[in-house]
Amino acid sequence: MLxxxxxxxVIAYLVGIMVLGLYFARFVRSADDFFLSGKTLPFWAVGxxxxxxxxxxxxxxxxxxxxxxxxxxxxxxDWLGSMPAMLLAAFIFIPYFWKAGLYTIxxxxxxxxxxxxxxxxxxxxxxxxxxxxxxxxxxxAVMFEPLMGWKPWFSIVVTALVVxxxxxxGGLTAVVMTDVVQxxxxxxxxxxxxxxxxxxxxxxxxxMDKIPAMGDAxxxxxKLILPADTQTxxxxxxxxxxxxxxxxxxxxxxxxxxxxRCLATKSVWHAKASMLTGAFFKMFIPMLVMFPGLIAIAxxxxxxxxxxxxxxxxxxxxxxxxCGLLFAGFLAxxxxxxDSLLNSTATLWTKDIYERFLKKNASSRHYMVVGQLAxxxxxxxxxxxxxxxxxxxxxxxxxxxxxxxxxxxxxxVILLGMFWPRATQWGGLVGLVGGIAVSVxxxxxxxxxxSPFTIQDPFLYISWWTFVVGVLLNVAVSLVTRPHPxxxxxxxxxxxxxEPKGSCEAAVC
Amino acid sequence: MLNFDWLKWVPMPAAKAVFLxxxxxxxxxxxxxxxxxxLEGVENPRWWHNLKLWALxxxxxxxxxxxxx
Numbered sequence: 125m126l127x128x129x130x131x132x133x134v135i136a137y138l139v140g141i142m143v144l145g146l147y148f149a150r151f152v153r154s155a156d157d158f159f160l161s162g163k164t165l166p167f168w169a170v171g172x173x174x175x176x177x178x179x180x181x182x183x184x185x186x187x188x189x190x191x192x193x194x195x196x197x198x199x200x201x202d203w204l205g206s207m208p209a210m211l212l213a214a215f216i217f218i219p220y221f222w223k224a225g226l227y228t229i230x231x232x233x234x235x236x237x238x239x240x241x242x243x244x245x246x247x248x249x250x251x252x253x254x255x256x257x258x259x260x261x262x263x264x265a266v267m268f269e270p271l272m273g274w275k276p277w278f279s280i281v282v283t284a285l286v287v288x289x290x291x292x293x294g295g296l297t298a299v300v301m302t303d304v305v306q307x308x309x310x311x312x313x314x315x316x317x318x319x320x321x322x323x324x325x326x327x328x329x330x331x332m333d334k335i336p337a338m339g340d341a342x343x344x345x346x347k348l349i350l351p352a353d354t355q356t357x358x359x360x361x362x363x364x365x366x367x368x369x370x371x372x373x374x375x376x377x378x379x380x381x382x383x384x385r386c387l388a389t390k391s392v393w394h395a396k397a398s399m400l401t402g403a404f405f406k407m408f409i410p411m412l413v414m415f416p417g418l419i420a421i422a423x424x425x426x427x428x429x430x431x432x433x434x435x436x437x438x439x440x441x442x443x444x445x446x447c448g449l450l451f452a453g454f455l456a457x458x459x460x461x462x463d464s465l466l467n468s469t470a471t472l473w474t475k476d477i478y479e480r481f482l483k484k485n486a487s488s489r490h491y492m493v494v495g496q497l498a499x500x501x502x503x504x505x506x507x508x509x510x511x512x513x514x515x516x517x518x519x520x521x522x523x524x525x526x527x528x529x530x531x532x533x534x535x536x537v538i539l540l541g542m543f544w545p546r547a548t549q550w551g552g553l554v555g556l557v558g559g560i561a562v563s564v565x566x567x568x569x570x571x572x573x574x575s576p577f578t579i580q581d582p583f584l585y586i587s588w589w590t591f592v593v594g595v596l597l598n599v600a601v602s603l604v605t606r607p608h609p610x611x612x613x614x615x616x617x618x619x620x621x622x623e624p625k626g627s628c629e630a631a632v633c
Numbered sequence: 634m635l636n637f638d639w640l641k642w643v644p645m646p647a648a649k650a651v652f653l654x655x656x657x658x659x660x661x662x663x664x665x666x667x668x669x670x671x672l673e674g675v676e677n678p679r680w681w682h683n684l685k686l687w688a689l690x691x692x693x694x695x696x697x698x699x700x701x702x
Contacts, residue, residue, distance in 0.1 A: 196702060203695055203698060203699070204652065204695075204699070207656075207659075207691060207692065207695045208655060208656070208659050211659055211663065211688055211691075211692075214684070214688070215663070215666055215670075215684075215688075219673070346702060347702060348698075348699060348702045349645065349648055349649045349652065349699075351641075351645060352637055352638075352640050352641045352643065352648075353641050359637070360645075360648045360651075360652075361637035361640050362637075364651065364652070365637070368652075368655065391674035391675075392673050392674040393672065393673060393674035393675045393682065393684075394674070396671075396684055397684060397687070400684055400687040400688060400691065401687075403688075403691045404687070404690075404691055407691065407694055407695065576635050576636075577635060577636055578636050579636070585635060585636065585637075589635060
């Protein structure tokens, strides 16, 4: 339980973030300001915001739980699962998106393929973000309960109210600038657990001595690359094909919550630099979220639920003051992810669905208000869906499972759209919908116990194979349907001229 | 097939080498990017504007981590 000084630290943090977020509300007067900060953001703020968005309460609880069960291999998600993809995003995809003046990734798909592809991709992300919000709120409840003694529903409602307020009024600028502060607090708070934990566990060498000595089940806990026939969810084949080639690229290139802030930077150089800044800070994340799980193995072996490793460590080891700092760091991780999901989902809804299909040519202020209302609806949906997470044994795997439904197919249409001029609108649509359908089929079979995969939680393999299905369907249908005229693809396909040669027939016009 | 059973014969050092090669190839590709593209949008280029250096720095750290573990 927290002490008086801890409550002071937490309340100071909440008030400070609230004031900071609301300060930026004065700069929000139009949809451009609300969704893209008027394209004024510097690279360092966006880079730090990318990391804060990516790392959440779920990572503190879920990743430490996974490292408690399976060891360092879970670190692949932040190292191997980020670096190559962030370089690809920085040097190839982000500059194209930035120059095209996009608000959303589905907007790119709409210009490159057609409105059907745009709508399917956008609705898919909207549904995912709503479910993701629920998972995040549940992670808050898991953390609050042992520390504060709060009931889950109370933790969820308090979190939703606090983060909803400044996101509603301040838009993307408030989200990014609060993320900067939250990332710093998150790093300091997370590092405090690692430092104190390592002190009690006998340092790094203490971990290296104790954990492998605990038996055969712990021999691979300090290996990043696990055998192909491991029964953990992280065989090297899944890490290579599912994570490195598909999921990480889909996440860093196709995830609206990540890419949107890069599109809000003040120049194309800042856009690229923001992604590389994010890559730099991401290197430190496994030390903050994975090490606590390893420390907990040495300190508290035999926990029934790995997700209790992090709360247990905090409750038993952290002194007053530091406990409050850590709790503020935890809240920072949680709030920085939730605010980003809220703003990005509001952007997807407003730009891809509302403006495109429901009400065209309204004023910029009208779309801003629609975005704010969408923020409120999303908050309510997130709170309502949060108990679903209870049905899954590991929260981190739960979110990866949700992602695997559509990461592969969406990345397949982005990749072919960017690099293959012959990809047609119907090829893109069939590839996307067919890939998602196969993914749902795999996941249903998995839930029914009839999975064709032999490992636990085969989301990595599902991502890869649904990506392959998406590519094959896209290619097959594209080859038998009418290609786009070259001029229409100007500025949308790598290697083609940035501007159309003749009259303005390009999709970007 | 779906479980990549056909790759079970690959020894672990070789699997690890695949990942290290991935980082090395990424570094080579970064080096091949034209400088004009790297400095696009910069009015008065300084040495630290060269994003190749940023990318290679990150890759060097990650290569070292995967070499050790």
